Amino acid sequence: MILVTGAGSGIGRATALRAAELGLAxxxxxxxxxxxxxxxxxxxxxxxxxxxxxxxxGDAGQVDAAFVRSRELGTIRHLANVAGPPLRWRWSSRRRWCCAWAACGEWWTYGCPAARPRERRW
Structure with missing residues (x-):
């Protein structure tokens, strides 16, 4: 099973569709x-x-809840962390850049630790 963040559009959607073509949930x-x-x-x-x-x-509570639901499909074996800021954003301000980097940082803070203790079964 693969978990794909940002699967609603763009590269995340393409990654999810291709993974499914290859037989992954x-x-x-x-x-x-x-x-x-x-x-x-x-x-x-x-x-x-x-x-x-x-x-x-970027929300620890939502990430934890999504991991619980995701496990309904089985053990998470693969991760494609494709979530990013929307394309319609204008990158003209320092604040926009900080928000984008914060989202990435929060994923590594919240998302990956939430996956690690439960999925390392090898």
Whole structure:
């Protein structure tokens, strides 16, 4: 099973679709519930297995809840951390850059430690 953040659009969506084509179950996470639901619906319609989860990877509580739901598909063996700021953002301000980097930092702070203790079973 693979967990793909940012699976609602762009590279995250393409990663989720390709992983499903290769036979992996997909836990698809995205901040936008509608777009991630569309990604999971396409995977399921094509005969794959996917679970769509609206999740802000910068929120520890949402990340923990999404990990619990993701495990309904099995053990998380792969991670594609593709979540990033929306393309419509204007990168003209220092604040925008700080927000983008903070989101990445929060994922490594909240997301990865939440996965590690439960998924290291080898």
């Amino acid at each position: 997909v836990a698809a996470w995205d901040l936008n519930g509608d777009t991630v639901a569309a990604t999971a619906a396409q995977i399921n319609a094509d005969g794959g297995t996917a679970l769509a989860l609206a999740c802000d990877v």
